[in-house]
Amino acid sequence: MKRWIVAACMFTMLGWSVLPGVMQAAEQPAAAAELAPSARSAIVMDADSGTIIYERNSHDKLPPASITKIMTMLLTLEAIDEGKLKLTDKVQASEYAASMGGSQIFLEPGEEMTVDDLLKGIAMASGNDASVAMAEKIAGTEEAFVELMNKRAQTLGLKNTHFANCNGLPADNHYSSAHDIAVMSRELLKHSEATTYTGKYQDYLRKDTEKPFWLVNTNKLVRFYSGADGLKTGYTSEAKFCLSATASRDNLRVIAVVMGEPNTKTRNSEVSQMFDYAFAQYTNHSIFRTGDPMGTVPVEKGMARELAVEAKHPYSVLLRKGAATADIRHELRIDSPLRAPVKVGQKVGRLIVYQGDKVLSEFEVEAQQEVARATWWQLFKRAGAELFS
Secondary structure (H helix, E strand, C coil), X not given: CCCEEEEEEEEECCCCECCCCCCCECCXXXXXXXXXXXXXXXXXXXXXXXXXXXXXXXXXXXXXXXXXXXXXXXXXXXXXXXXXXXXXXXXXCCHHHHCCCCCCCCCCCCCEEEHHHHHHHHHCCCCHHHHHHHHHHHXXXXXXXXXXXXXXXXXXXXXXXXXXXXXXXXXXXCEECHHHHHHHHHHHXXXXXXXXXXXXXXXXXXXXXXXXXXXXXXXXXXXXXCCEEEEEEXXXXXXXEEEEEEEEECCEEEEEEEEEECCHHHHHHHHHHHHHHHHHHEEEEEEECCCCEEEEEEEECXXXXXXXXXXXXXXXXXXXCCCCCCEEEEEEEECCCEECCECCCCEEEEEEEEECCEEEEEEEEECCCCECECCHHHHHHHHHHHXXX
């Protein structure tokens, strides 16, 4: 099959990453061996490239508690991107949604709340009721939404994850791993609006009513750790204290996940140490920033003959601070000719990073605009013009 090589350029890099689900680790110094000693499992990942900075027992299947809601938020934001949902849409709470125990925003049966407010309730207050109400809005029932969650886990290449509900309440056959949660978190962070919810320390629901509800983020790091702006806490007696956290400093965004911590104080302290280690040892080298042009892709039988490809999210590589660099080239590669129609979000190729002839890193690339299929008359005129040109 003919391959289209669209762009090539030289960059510098040390470390590597590959497509979601097959990410490789940067070399771990001995100092990293003591990170998160109290956790049952832990991982630190560069959010942009997916490079694993540190991991321990990261593929162990464990109860994720409310970290489950990362997938719930991801599917919600994806539904918004696809035009199936709007932040201003009203969601009516069913009796079933309102009956959820544990952490909640105390929805009443029949109460209406916007998608925007429900996202606040999920991200900040870890509302089990808000999660079910959102699931029912998107898929009709929680069961149908859970099917979507498990399908999305498969597309992300998650090998040690299976969902039984959308909120993380204890259930049979409901498990995940620190690695899989980091991958989910990385996907959620591709939606820049996610941290506008997860990064707030306090807010209100029902603010202009007789019963305003004060929200305080269950993730205290967003207030007490510089640069932290997410993502999700979790606790059950079985799972113990869990956290998927993210922080950004000097153009480097890091994801740290711990599972099975003994208490919140230890959990927050060990995640802070994981962040400190990553920011002290590594830096980020940008290849493309969000919105940067990446090249053009030929489109067969499309209204437009070419698709301009832009970066939907940052593309970068992880560098050890002070490390020497070597020449690196990158290419935007299409494995086969792209045929119309092309949809927004459709995978159109891969950004491949090389050192010499060796592949160091691969990233999926998506279309940021649609290309409709040309009519037969347009194709006929185009063929005629080419024949006589």
